[in-house]
Amino acid sequence: MLSKKEKELIAEICGKLTPVAEDIGSDALLRMFATFPGTKTYFSHLDISPRSPHLLSHGKKIVLAIAEGAKDISQLAVSLGPLQTFHAYQLRIVPTNFKILSHCMLVTIACHMGDDFTPVAHAAMDKYLSAFAAVLAEKYR
């Protein structure tokens, strides 16, 4: 359940992330690969070394999708429809990994925003990312 205040906080943070989507996204992915090496198994077809074009473009895609969803959170099931299908039938990423990436995104945001990433802002983003991940996994079974 997201309050009006929380939605505002989420929109504000996503607004700050969008212009640097490439940096945020690739940073989160690199953190994930370093801390949870099992996640690298999904990227054997890409070059995931730091600042590689694949990593930057992939990171950007992910952050922009998250920011886009934040514009109308009540419509996530609709706006994520195609991505739901993609993750369920093509990518088939074990959904526990969504939690891992969400955590690494929160760490990246903390590094980026420092003390401005207050506990209340952190709670709001964590709730949003959990909701996003849950919707993304809806077509799995």
Next chain:
Amino acid sequence: MVEWTDFERATIQGIFDKMEYEVVGPAALCRCLVVYPWTQRYFGNFGNLYNAAAILANPLVAKHGTTILHGLDRALKNMDNIKATYAELSVLHSEKLHVDPDNFKLLSDCLTIVVAAKMGADFTPDVQAAFQKFLSVVVSALGRQYH
């Protein structure tokens, strides 16, 4: 037994050497109580935890946060035997405090984020990996004596 590389030992020691315990400890516990409100169940006698502002201003929370962080010093001094080091604390959390061990991971995630916010770009992916490895060993040791 857990294997630590020289990089990991140096990194973890370095983070704690620079740590302001009275700032980071309270910040991590406060964050946990705000982001995961169900963790407040263990702090019924801490007084006002009604909202984020109250939690952040609560002196009992601040004191306890500092205590918890200093508890990590034991692991730091005994990195090659963290499991044995925390055996007693594990029994305490299980038998006396009745804390669900899943909550240890939540607190360690909040601590990671507080340290990340303080260190900014210095909290690189490799530094994060080392720090999280350390915390996951501590979390595992704390849950070890539950039965």
